[in-house]
Amino acid sequence: MAQRLIVGLQRGADWEKTKQGIVQHGATCLRDPSPEQPDVAVITVDDDKDAEAVLAKVRRTDGVRYAERDAMRWTS
Secondary structure (H helix, E strand, C coil): CEEEEEEEECCCCCHHHHHHHHHHCCCEEEECCCCCCCCEEEEEECCCCCHHHHHHHHHCCCCEEEEEEEEEEEEC
16 A cells, blocks of 8 residues: 655645656655645655655655645555
């Protein structure tokens, strides 16, 4: 099962560009920002990757305001 991370976006961030950076760091986008939550995305990190290392890189990605583990932690 993949580990879920919540990503908060900076106001005015270009989501497609930010998404490309997130994917380059080894994550997969599970849910793009929605009209109801335009500044929040949900990403996953596969178990074969170091989630802490990916999380640290995602936090430094242009357009990311914050990134943290989802309280639910896992997804199927």
